[in-house]
Amino acid sequence: MSSPSDPSLKVTHYSSEAKLRHPVALLKGIAEGMMESRELAWQLFLRDIRQRYRQSVLGILWVIIPPLVTTLIFIFLNERKILNIAETDIPYPIYVMIGTLLWQLFSESVSTPLKQFESCTPIMIKINMPREAPILSSLLQMLFLLMIQSLMALAAILYFDITFTWAALLAFPLALMMILMGTVAGVLLIPLGALYKDVGESVGILLRFLFFLTPIVYPPPESWPYSLLVQWNPVTPLLMGARDLITKGVVVDIVPVLVVSGGVVVVGLLSLVFFRVAVPIVLERLGS
Amino acid sequence: MSEAPLIRVDRVSKKFCRHLKRSLWYGVKDVAREMIGRERGRGLRRDEFWAIDDVSFEVKRGEILGLVGHNGSGKTTMLRLINGLIVPDRGEVTIRGRVGALIQLGAGFSPILSGRENIHINGAVLGIPTAEIQRKLDEIIDFADIGKFIDAPVRTYSSGMRARLGFAVAIFMNPDILLVDEVLAVGDLVFRNKAMERMLALANSGVAVVFISHNTGQVSRICQSAVMLEKGQFVAKGSTAEILARYVEVNQPGQRSMLHFPGTEQSFVVRKAALLLKGGQPSKTVLSGDSVTIQLDFEAVKMLDSPLFSLIFEPEDSQAVALLVSQSLNADLRPSYEAGAHQLRVGLPSFSLLPGHYSLRLSVVGLNGVILLGRVANMINFEVVARPDQFNVASKGCHVELQGLWEGSGR
Numbered sequence: 001m002s003s004p005s006d007p008s009l010k011v012t013h014y015s016s017e018a019k020l021r022h023p024v025a026l027l028k029g030i031a032e033g034m035m036e037s038r039e040l041a042w043q044l045f046l047r048d049i050r051q052r053y054r055q056s057v058l059g060i061l062w063v064i065i066p067p068l069v070t071t072l073i074f075i076f077l078n079e080r081k082i083l084n085i086a087e088t089d090i091p092y093p094i095y096v097m098i099g100t101l102l103w104q105l106f107s108e109s110v111s112t113p114l115k116q117f118e119s120c121t122p123i124m125i126k127i128n129m130p131r132e133a134p135i136l137s138s139l140l141q142m143l144f145l146l147m148i149q150s151l152m153a154l155a156a157i158l159y160f161d162i163t164f165t166w167a168a169l170l171a172f173p174l175a176l177m178m179i180l181m182g183t184v185a186g187v188l189l190i191p192l193g194a195l196y197k198d199v200g201e202s203v204g205i206l207l208r209f210l211f212f213l214t215p216i217v218y219p220p221p222e223s224w225p226y227s228l229l230v231q232w233n234p235v236t237p238l239l240m241g242a243r244d245l246i247t248k249g250v251v252v253d254i255v256p257v258l259v260v261s262g263g264v265v266v267v268g269l270l271s272l273v274f275f276r277v278a279v280p281i282v283l284e285r286l287g288s
Numbered sequence: 289m290s291e292a293p294l295i296r297v298d299r300v301s302k303k304f305c306r307h308l309k310r311s312l313w314y315g316v317k318d319v320a321r322e323m324i325g326r327e328r329g330r331g332l333r334r335d336e337f338w339a340i341d342d343v344s345f346e347v348k349r350g351e352i353l354g355l356v357g358h359n360g361s362g363k364t365t366m367l368r369l370i371n372g373l374i375v376p377d378r379g380e381v382t383i384r385g386r387v388g389a390l391i392q393l394g395a396g397f398s399p400i401l402s403g404r405e406n407i408h409i410n411g412a413v414l415g416i417p418t419a420e421i422q423r424k425l426d427e428i429i430d431f432a433d434i435g436k437f438i439d440a441p442v443r444t445y446s447s448g449m450r451a452r453l454g455f456a457v458a459i460f461m462n463p464d465i466l467l468v469d470e471v472l473a474v475g476d477l478v479f480r481n482k483a484m485e486r487m488l489a490l491a492n493s494g495v496a497v498v499f500i501s502h503n504t505g506q507v508s509r510i511c512q513s514a515v516m517l518e519k520g521q522f523v524a525k526g527s528t529a530e531i532l533a534r535y536v537e538v539n540q541p542g543q544r545s546m547l548h549f550p551g552t553e554q555s556f557v558v559r560k561a562a563l564l565l566k567g568g569q570p571s572k573t574v575l576s577g578d579s580v581t582i583q584l585d586f587e588a589v590k591m592l593d594s595p596l597f598s599l600i601f602e603p604e605d606s607q608a609v610a611l612l613v614s615q616s617l618n619a620d621l622r623p624s625y626e627a628g629a630h631q632l633r634v635g636l637p638s639f640s641l642l643p644g645h646y647s648l649r650l651s652v653v654g655l656n657g658v659i660l661l662g663r664v665a666n667m668i669n670f671e672v673v674a675r676p677d678q679f680n681v682a683s684k685g686c687h688v689e690l691q692g693l694w695e696g697s698g699r
Binding site: 009010011012013014015016017018019020021036039040042043044046047050051054055122123124125126127128129130191192195196274277278280281282283284285287 | 294311312314315316318319321322323324325326327328330368369371372373374375376377378379380381382383384385386387389391392395396398400401405408409411412413414415417418464
């Protein structure tokens with residue numbers, strides 16, 4: 001028995017035509033991919049959290065141990081005058097600690113999307129799952145990290161007897177922007193990083209280098225040319241802004257924060273387009 | 289007006305690269321090309337070849353299509369094109385509706401997490417809404433039938449249990465198009481039959497199914513139509529029986545080689561063993577029910593005194609299923625073989641093995657029927673294919689078709 005075509009069925013075409021030639025369909029695809037990814041991203045997030053901590057005694061404490069150790073190292077180095085760090089306007093321990101936490105948030109946002117993508121490749125080359133899911137689940141992991149970090153920061157604030165102001169809560173949007181900035185960088189790395197392992201390896205080294213180009217463990221230098229490095233570093237305004245809000249209740253300079261945030265949003269949209277176009281090609285290469 | 293097909297493959301070609309590093313570099317170049325809005329190159333670059341070359345066919349609602357072809361003929365690539373995992377380099381694939389794939393059971397399973405937790409992950413990977421999984425959870429656990437193991441980490445599971453759990457989740461997909469690749473090769477017979485029934489039920493409800501299996505027996509049991517590919521090219525589309533008959537014409541080289549196991553001492557060596565079709569030509573593929581001759585050329589190392597030859601037929605996936613013993617059990621009536629070259633032929637007027645892959649084993653015992661002179665495993669590896677008129681639905685799990693004289697009082 002023949003019946004007329006069922007209009008409710010979604011029609012999909014696969015051909016060699018470049019996706020950029022149909023920008024509307026491309027953007028629609030990105031939006032749909034995001035929507036379809038939600039449940040899967042949540043499940044992947046739960047899976048990763050559970051599997052990471054189920055086989056460990058300290059469990060979730062491993063989230064805060066690395067920044068804690070970094071903080072302690074720099075406190076020690078500074079107190080013994082092994083490093084010559086300029087005077088900070090707030091107690092050095094809290095300065096380093098908040099800085100390190102924010103840096104951890106950024107650097108993990110950069111490296112996690114590629115790791116997530118790689119953990120999903122064995123599935124993605126066999127099953128047509130929404131490709132944006134690894135990005136979303138990486139974002140969820142970062143939000144989870146931020147949640148735990150907030151508790152740690154709160155404990156530090158109480159311990160060092162810093163006056164808590166409601167303005168400190170404004171640090172959250174800045175922290176979220178740092179996550180977003182890191183994730184955008186991470187997403188841009190995925191296509192090449194999935195093809196060549198060299199990318200993942202060098203990102204770790206670059207991030208370590210960038211750690212010292214950002215005023216995390218030292219106050220921003222005033223003297224030229226070092227001041228340039230820090231000023232032109234897009235992480236600086238967000239990190240300093242968030243730290244100042246938490247510890248002093250003020251953002252020193254709002255303009256760079258807005259400029260950087262605007263840039264993150266624009267580059268972020270472009271990164272999604274790049275991801276959509278590049279990932280099918282990359283997966284083909286990995287799966288055959 | 290007839291309904292548009294759910295799958296339309298229109299003059300599709302796909303190229304692959306043999307060289308890993310070069311393949312990665314081509315990937316980078318292709319990404320760069322696409323980012324400036326240019327189409328991918330249509331010609332072959334160095335080390336590339338056409339894995340699929342100008343293939344077209346359609347699959348309608350409720351149709352179960354078998355993709356048939358030898359190793360490397362492009363069946364899996366074709367399935368991945370339909371699934372949207374790879375994009376054609378030429379031509380177009382048009383899909384109407386949701387695609388579900390029974391390709392890797394238990395995708396995304398985490399070994400440390402429990403079966404119950406993994407149901408949710410696997411469900412999400414297959415695109416089943418979480419709410420649906422939650423609602424059907426008891427049903428899934430029942431279907432998987434793995435008892436208390438459901439709360440144990442998946443790494444403690446046997447491979448059969450993993451497959452059952454994966455399948456239990458996968459059947460709750462609600463696709464318009466179902467792609468099946470070799471998954472029915474795992475698990476026990478009960479599981480395979482359950483899986484096959486599910487596939488037939490889906491097709492009855494209007495789902496288009498594309499099915500790949502090396503087991504032509506399975507293909508002939510469930511598919512109404514088939515497409516045959518050879519070296520990436522389309523050979524034919526037609527009814528399963530027609531296509532499988534064509535498949536017979538193209539001989540398949542045996543993958544496993546003959547293995548000699550001497551008895552107390554080496555007493556004979558098989559030089560050549562073959563199945564001969566009616567016309568006398570050797571073949572690795574035969575039609576079920578056809579007339580076949582088994583021919584052995586062997587060399588007796590020493591005098592073989594009234595040996596008894598037994599030929600044992602072993603299907604790929606189970607124990608031996610049929611036995612053929614030479615001449616009389618009475619040693620006096622059996623010929624002896626002097627040292628030297630000899631030939632032995634066995635004619636089988638109606639070869640009653642059912643479709644599937646088999647291998648033939650030879651066992652030779654001496655005069656008294658006790659002393660083993662030698663065994664030869666994998667003497668001939670061959671495939672039995674369904675004949676066009678064969679009643680093939682009810683052969684589930686059976687390997688031999690008996691011939692009977694039927695009488696009934698019905699009118």
